[in-house]
Amino acid sequence: MLAIDGLTVRFGGLTALEDVSLRAAEGEVLGLIGPNGSGKTTLINALTGVYPATGRVRFRGADLLGLSSERIVRMGLVRTFQNLRVFRRMTVLENVLAAQNGIPDMRLVDLLGSRHRDAARRLRARRLVERVGLGGDADRLAGELPLASQRRLELARALVRDPALLLLDEPSGGMTPAETREMTGLIATLACPGRTVIVVEHKMALIVGLCTRLAVLNFGRLIADGEPTEVLQRPAVIEAYLGTESPVDA
Amino acid sequence: MADFLQNCLDGIAIGAAYALLALGFTLIFGVLRRLNLSYGPSIMAGVFAGTAAYMAFNAGLAEVAIATVIGAVVVGAYIERLCFWAIRKDMAVASMVSSFVIWMQIEEGVTLLFPDRTYAFPGILADSVVEFGPFFLRASSLAMLAIAALAVLGLLALIYRTHFGLAVRAVSENPEAARVAGVNTGLVTLLAFACASALGGLAGFLIAAGDQQITPLFGLWATFKGLIAMMLGGMGSIPGAVLGGLLLGTVEANALWYLGVETRDLIAYMLLFAVLTFRPGGLMGQAALMARRAAESRV
Amino acid sequence: MLDDHLIGVLSNMGMISFIALSAYLVLVVGEISFGQQAFFAISAYASGIASAMWGWPFLGAVLWGAAVSGLAGLLLAIPTLRIRGLYFAIATLAFAEMVRLALEIFTYRVEVDGELVGPDGSEGFRDIRYIYEADISSGEFLLVILALLAVTLAAILWIERTRLGAMLRMVGEDPVLARLQGVNVNLAKIATVAAAGLIAGIGGALYAHLNTYVEPKIFNVMLGVHGLAYGLIGGLGTAFGPLLGVALDIGVLESTRAFSGYRMIVFGGLVAVLLIVRPRGLLDEAAVYRIRRFFVRKDAGD
Known part of the structure; x- marks a missing residue:
């Protein structure tokens, strides 16, 4: 591979x-x-x-x-970072949602957001956030999280691209x-x-x-x-x- | 051909002034990795301090020069504290914007204190001319060229031969490491800024003495000319500042002669734009810029 | 209803808001532009030429002006793609001065109704007489300005809510990371700088038609720095930020007599202090986040 x-x-x-x-x-x-x-x-x-x-x-x-x-x-091919890189000015959930650029089912019109597709994507992103143990922090700004949680966020963000x-x-x-x-x-x-x-x-x-x-x-x-x-x-x-x-x- | 040669001489004359301005610019950039757009206005404020001494106390040349340098250093220190020291080290762009808005402050402050447009400034060597066969050069320009050369040697000696210079280079290379190694980075930065302002004050004095007059617009002129000259030579490079100044002066003098005054400034900005987009490190700073970029792109 | 002074102030606020929004867009993708006034100038000239010399209708002239300045934005964006930060900022400054100095030379005059009309170098461009000919009052023109501003603002606010908006913020915060999330950073930057040129262009076209006269020296670098400062004062978290900046400067500092003569000293000091204590302005991302949380207690949609 x-x-x-x-x-x-x-x-x-x-x-x-x-x-x-x-x-x-x-x-x-x-x-x-x-x-x-x-x-x-x-x-x-x-x-x-x-x-x-x-x-x-x-x-x-x-x-x-x-x-x-x-x-x-x-x-x-998706990576995480040794010296943490998250979008500190976005919430945890937004970080995960934003990582879906150019995934196979994303079309150009989706850039301007279609409600139906976005609802499905939000659900998926939220499940991933819960899976890495950040369910309670989903709507906090990523920059406010402790270091260990930011590492978990990086993982969720990588996984959302499957x-x-x-x-x-x-x-x-x-x-x-x-x-x-x-x-x-x-x-x-x-x-x-x-x-x-x-x-x-x-x-x-x-x-x-x-x-x-x-x-x-x-x-x-x-x-x-x-x-x-x-x-x-x-x-x-x-x-x-x-x-x-x-x-x-x- | 004779026109071209005389233009080049004229260009070298004005280029010497640009080179002096660019040297102060490049010193600040070299130490702080940030750009002080208020550099010109701080020099302008210094020149007005000199003019005030001249008008109020009928001060002699030496006293006017001292007043100019002190004025430039005081205003420079104000800029350093407000726009550089107080802003986080990694926010180079915020410092640049801050120095730009402080420019407006200085210009309006000077205009309030000196409401007339133009003020007299004592001249030196103003009307004497040195002839080389069919060509001629103003003596004040020759003096400026000599002082620019001395300033380069002085700066190089200061930076590479003294303990202070070592501290400056350490702060420039890695402020955190320098702090850990016991260097008082705040003080070193302030002193380097003061050096640049003093050099700027000297440049301002020589230029104003050559023109025998001064207006608040001098700040804008000094920032733009110094900035373009420094960029042409390469940000942070000391020999580059002199080379950039002379190149800019020569190009401008020829553009003025062959194309007219509006086109002269247009060509200067086109040159700046071309350098920024094709060779952002300038004539002498490309390798240093590439090394810095590589360091910044580490993830 | 409104007195002339107030109409004048509001019109100025409306027109400069276009430059402020334009500079703000560039700030969102993480760059500083000292040169948005160039697009304001390009469109002022292009739209004036269209309406006064070619006899185009007003709205067509505004759209034409905006399109030309958008294209100019594209021309600026492509060569500056490789440079960032200080270098990009100085390149925009050089670009804007190039445009201003080129307009000092630019002469293009034709005879309209027995009179020579058109840009005449440093003499400027007189007789963009659309509002006299169509008999539009300054109050009515203010409504046109506010309507176009509302449309522009709505478009930006809408984009900010979409995935595209999130993408632009990613590019602005960390272009390397954005790339590694599959974002085409170069395309995002080019499109943003072109869109910013277009938006400044709408303001420029309105300016030329309201004043009937433009000259190159209006479009100096201080205009651009003001436009830039508005976003930095008001905040980079939302498109309302630059408008707040405009309101604070023109609405408070310029219009109240208290600061006359000292306005630049107050304004300069205000921006410098804000850059220290709130580097991303009053309405920065964190403030916008808290405001949104206050109104939307729970993300009910999920």
């Missing part, structure tokens, strides 16, 4: 990602780990058209590189252990046949419980790819984390 070959991202003289090749199968939950600055977020940025990249990325048979972000999103590939960039970043556990439970319900989830994380508890496969980046290169518990025992992976943080304890 997703095939990355020789993906390289350069900023001036700095190589942020070098020759990364990775596959993700349909219905899989793939964990992506690596020390700070190893290129995890850069990979997501390259996939979603935020950074220019070279190499080849095929998603459901179509080439992604060179397409604009909005085209890529419309193909069913993505085929969901890229979660540190979904538990800045959360307390209790909040992290809840988030892990929530993410576990997202994978389904027809949807692939890629999770970028630091917290091993979250990764090991969720992922069916694990890929490890270090200094912009892919250094391991395989079954999670086995990958975490590889010397190269342990070495990559040595001195910064132990992969198992963190």
Whole structure:
């Protein structure tokens, strides 16, 4: 479903990602780990058209590189953000409603809003908001929510597009252990046949419980790819984390 | 050809004034990453302080120059506190708009205090001319060119050779990190603003002394000319400001000669628009702008 | 019924509201324009040419003026698409000054009823005599202004309630995020700047016909800065915001004699202080949200 070959991202003289090749199968939950600055977020940025990249990325048979972000999103590849990005001046529900641009059943006339279709969409958006546990906050301004709730909002906003590939960039970043556990439970319900989830994380508890496969980046290169518990025992992976943080304890 | 060469000399003469104005502009942008559209009016207010000293106390040239610089620095500090210090660091555009409305305030304030349209200003070297064969250049313009060159060297030394300059560069690069490292960012910003205003006051004094008169419209003229010159050279670039000023002066002088006075200003704005849309970093600032954009686009 | 002074004040408020709404639209998509007065000027000239020189009917001339300035908006939007923030703002400033200086040169005169009529460079454009010929009183013209303003306002308020309006606000708040929600940011910006040009154009056409005379120096940058400031004072949360700004400035500051001579000092200070304490104006998004909550206690539709 997703095939990355020789993906390289350069900023001036700095190589942020070098020759990364990775596959993700349909219905899989793939964990992506690596020390700070190893290129995890850069990979997501390259996939979603935020950074220019070279190499080849095929998603459901179509080439992604060179397409604009909005085209890529419309193909069913949706992401969340490591450093939270919500529309702070809109309510929670409006954030989710607004994320439906260019989904398949949206036509040009819907821009000016037809009542009947909008009622159905509102209902769907409200259900999603409830599903991520924000039912009581649906009509609050997103900027007023605590950080953990904003992460949940990002999730609802991604789900409303019914993505085929969901890229979660540190979904538990800045959360307390209790909040992290809840988030892990929530993410576990997202994978389904027809949807692939890629999770970028630091917290091993979250990764090991969720992922069916694990890929490890270090200094912009892919250094391991395989079954999670086995990958975490590889010397190269342990070495990559040595001195910064132990992969198992963190 | 002789016309063209003489035009270029005239252009360099007026371009020296533009360069001096652009230097102050670019210093403020370099430190704050924000644009002070009230820069010209603050200089104008300073020149009126100088004119007041001249008229009321019959002050000598040196005293008038000092009064001009002090006036520009005081008004500049007012702008810095109201439009820059008080507005959040990430709201560059709000600061720009704020400085624009304060411009109206300064202009009306000066007009209330000085109700006549034109006031006399003491001249220096006003009528002397330096000849190069068939070509000539006003001595006051030569002096301005020399002072612009000195100002560039002085600024470069200040920014790259002194402890204060190091603090300025730190604040410019990353205000948060500079604060954590113990730099008093508020003070550094205020001092950099004061430097720019003093430089502007000096420029205003030289220009007014060359013209031997001053009107409140000087503020508008100074902001627009300085702004265009800085943009041509590249926002935040010190050598770019001088290059932009000289380029603008030369283009204007030739446009005036060959096309007339209305077309001269039209061409200056067309040049500005073209630079902004095709090369927003200007002649010398493109690489810096691209690096900053890349940093801003991080998600 | 109304005295002439009041009619004059209300007409001015109505006409400048078009510039304020136009600048507001650009603010909604996250950019600052110092140059909306250019579209006001372009339409003033284009509509005046249509009615005084080509003998077009008034409404046709207004629509023509608005269409030409909308097209000019498109011409500004496309080359400035790649630049943002300070750079975009200065580009609009340069554009507006280019338009004003071009009008200083622009001469196009034809003979109408034995007299030479038309724009004459810096002399301006005299004898746009439609309201004399049709014998329209200033009170009646005020009604025309208010009717067109009401239509424009209603159209903007309606768009703001739709998905399209939400899209424009997304572009304004975070263009990168908007892109990643499937929004075509470039198209949204181009369309908005063109629409803003068109709206300023309606005001310009009305201005030319009410005053019967326009000259390039009216359309200077201070006109644009006022139009911009109205949205920033009144608020960016709703299209009523810029109208509130107009009412505060012209309705209160200019019309009450108390501030005569000091108006710019008060106005400048007011805007500067508001930019510090309420950077998105009095009726900002949060205020609009609270007002709406106050009236609609529960989102009953869901």
